[in-house]
Amino acid sequence: MDIKTIPGAIQASDADAIIVNLFEGAQPGGATKAVDQSLAGAIGDLIESGDFSGKAGQVAVLYPRDAIPARRVIMVGLGPREEFNVDVIRRTAARAAQKARDLKAERTATILHGAGAGELSIEEAAQAVAEGSLLGLYDYRGQKTDDRPEPRPTSLELVIFNEGDIPAAQQGADAGAAIAAGVALTRDMVNLPPNICTPAYMAQVAAEIAEEVGLRVEVLERKQMEALKMGALLAVAQGSDTPPRFIILEHNRERASELDSIVLAGKGVTFDTGGYSLKPKESMGTMKADMAGAGAVIGAMYAIGKLNLNLHVVGLAPAADNMIGSHAYRPQEVVTASNGVTIEINSTDAEGRMLLADALVYAARFRPAAVVDIA
Incomplete structure (x- = not known):
C-alpha cells in the first residue's frame, strides 16, 4: 500500500x-x-x-x-x-x-x-x-x-x-x-516452514537486505565458528545435518569510531525439538518460530538501514537447529564458550542461551554502549 x-x-x-x-x-x-x-x-x-x-x-x-x-x-x-x-x-x-x-x-x-x-x-x-x-x-x-x-x-x-x-x-x-x-x-x-527457513536461508535474507539498504554483512560458517571456539553454539548445532550460521549485520561501520555502538543479538533456533530434553508434542508444533529473535534482529537492521540512523548498530543472529541424533549434545555434558567459560548442560532445551552466550561474547568486541538480546 x-x-x-x-x-x-x-x-x-x-x-x-x-x-x-x-x-x-x-x-x-x-x-x-x-x-x-x-x-x-x-x-x-x-x-x-x-x-x-x-x-x-x-x-x-x-x-x-x-x-x-x-x-x-x-x-x-x-x-x-x-x-x-x-x-x-x-x-x-x-x-x-x-x-x-x-x-x-x-x-x-x-x-x-x-x-x-x-x-x-x-x-x-x-x-x-x-x-x-x-x-x-x-x-x-x-x-x-x-x-x-x-x-x-x-x-x-x-x-x-x-x-x-x-x-x-x-x-x-x-x-x-x-x-x-x-x-x-x-x-x-517466522511464518516460513522450517525446511525453508534454515540457518542458510536466514543468512541469504540478511545478505539481500544488506545489499538493498547498505549494510555490511558477514556470515560465519562452522569452520570459522570453530576457529573462534564458539563451543556453546556449536554444541547445539552438532546434532543436526543442517549446518549453522552466525550472521553479522553492521550499519555505519565506517563511522564506528565516532558514533555510539548498539548491538542487537537474537536467538535463531530454526527448529527446536528440545534435544534429548525433548519437548512434549503439544509444544513441538510451534517450534519453527524459535528463530524469531534472530528474525527480529534482521528485520530491525533492515529498518535501521532504511532509516539511516545516526548510530553504529550491529545485528548478531546465531542460527542453528536443536535436534536429536547420534551427534547431539546431552544433559551433563560440559562445553566451553568462546570466552573460555565452561557450561554444564542440565537441559538441552536451554539451547537459546547457548547460542546467545557466544553471540554476547562476540558483541563485546564492538565495545557497545548498549546490548539488546532477544530470545
Missing part, C-alpha cells in the same frame, strides 16, 4: 473511504466534527442512538449519499482519552485499514489520529498511523497455492489540514513505512 501526505480537509476528499475517529464518550471534534457537519449531523445521530460510543476498536461505516465527495466514512473508536497513546493509534489505524479492505476500497484517506486532541506531534501521529495501517493489512500467503486476493487498499492518503505540517507528516509516514517493512520481513521468516 502506497502512503502519501496531502494538504486539505478530510471532508473534501473524494477517496473510496475516509477515516475519522472519536474518543469514548466524547462528542465529535476537529476533523470528525467537520465531517459530521457536512453529513448534517449523521455522526451525532449515530452517537445519540447508542450505536457508536467511541470504544476502542469499534468501527462503523456511514454512506454520505453525495453529501461529501467520498463514497464511505469509516468511524473508528479511540477508547478512553486518558488511556490514549501511540499504541492506540496503531491499533486504530489497523482496524480502519482492515475495514477498508473488507469494503474493497481501493483509495483511502485518513486524518492523523492523535495529532489534535491526542496531543501528539504531527510526526509521531503520522508514523503510528503508517505503521498500524501497513501491519494491520499484513497477510502471509507464503506456500499457499490458491489465488492471492487483490491487495486493498492500494493507497492511503494522510490528509493534513495545515500545509506547513506536510514535511513533518511525510517524515513520520516514511519512518512508519520503514519500521513496518522490517516487521513484515520478520513475520515472513
Whole structure:
C-alpha cells in the first residue's frame, strides 16, 4: 500500500473511504466534527442512538449519499482519552485499514489520529498511523497455492489540514513505512516452514537486505565458528545435518569510531525439538518460530538501514537447529564458550542461551554502549 501526505480537509476528499475517529464518550471534534457537519449531523445521530460510543476498536461505516465527495466514512473508536497513546493509534489505524479492505476500497484517506486532541506531534501521529495501517493489512500467503486476493487498499492518503505540517507528516509516514517493512520481513521468516527457513536461508535474507539498504554483512560458517571456539553454539548445532550460521549485520561501520555502538543479538533456533530434553508434542508444533529473535534482529537492521540512523548498530543472529541424533549434545555434558567459560548442560532445551552466550561474547568486541538480546 502506497502512503502519501496531502494538504486539505478530510471532508473534501473524494477517496473510496475516509477515516475519522472519536474518543469514548466524547462528542465529535476537529476533523470528525467537520465531517459530521457536512453529513448534517449523521455522526451525532449515530452517537445519540447508542450505536457508536467511541470504544476502542469499534468501527462503523456511514454512506454520505453525495453529501461529501467520498463514497464511505469509516468511524473508528479511540477508547478512553486518558488511556490514549501511540499504541492506540496503531491499533486504530489497523482496524480502519482492515475495514477498508473488507469494503474493497481501493483509495483511502485518513486524518492523523492523535495529532489534535491526542496531543501528539504531527510526526509521531503520522508514523503510528503508517505503521498500524501497513501491519494491520499484513497477510502471509507464503506456500499457499490458491489465488492471492487483490491487495486493498492500494493507497492511503494522510490528509493534513495545515500545509506547513506536510514535511513533518511525510517524515513520520516514511519512518512508519520503514519500521513496518522490517516487521513484515520478520513475520515472513517466522511464518516460513522450517525446511525453508534454515540457518542458510536466514543468512541469504540478511545478505539481500544488506545489499538493498547498505549494510555490511558477514556470515560465519562452522569452520570459522570453530576457529573462534564458539563451543556453546556449536554444541547445539552438532546434532543436526543442517549446518549453522552466525550472521553479522553492521550499519555505519565506517563511522564506528565516532558514533555510539548498539548491538542487537537474537536467538535463531530454526527448529527446536528440545534435544534429548525433548519437548512434549503439544509444544513441538510451534517450534519453527524459535528463530524469531534472530528474525527480529534482521528485520530491525533492515529498518535501521532504511532509516539511516545516526548510530553504529550491529545485528548478531546465531542460527542453528536443536535436534536429536547420534551427534547431539546431552544433559551433563560440559562445553566451553568462546570466552573460555565452561557450561554444564542440565537441559538441552536451554539451547537459546547457548547460542546467545557466544553471540554476547562476540558483541563485546564492538565495545557497545548498549546490548539488546532477544530470545
